[in-house]
Amino acid sequence: MVRGPNPIDVHVGSRVRLRRTLLGMSQEKLAQALDLTFQQVQKYERGLNRIGSSNLYKISQVLDVPIEFFFDDMSEDLATKLIPPKPEDTFDMRQVGKRETVRFVRGFYAIKDSQTRHQIFELMKRLGGEGEKTSN
Secondary structure (H helix, E strand, O other): OOOOOOHHHHHHHHHHHHHHHHOOOOHHHHHHHHOOOHHHHHHHHHOOOOOOHHHHHHHHHHOOOOHHHHHOOOOHHHHHHHOOOOOOOOOOHHHOOOHHHHHHHHHHHHOOOHHHHHHHHHHHHHHOOHHHOOOO
């Protein structure tokens, strides 16, 4: 079975190419900054080779963009097609960085009385439906 490059790798590579060209940087100059060959950068940009996390981090530093830049503008169709849906009870880590989550956690831990914190926690579980689950 012959398969092409992973569409997410193609998307990330296209974002690398976009940012590099916006900066007027050649593939050779990017490769030199990353201690790679320009052929490797070509393969990254085409999505033929997957970019490892450490190299993606280095690329983000050299191109002066946050890591999220490489995933911006990815169609939901692409993301949902390649990533299986999560079970309902799986925690969505994107919630952790939200301002309201951070404010809530700070407020929760500002409550000095541990018994009160425990009662609030139990209330949250009940309100969230966790208390309704039964084990067989």
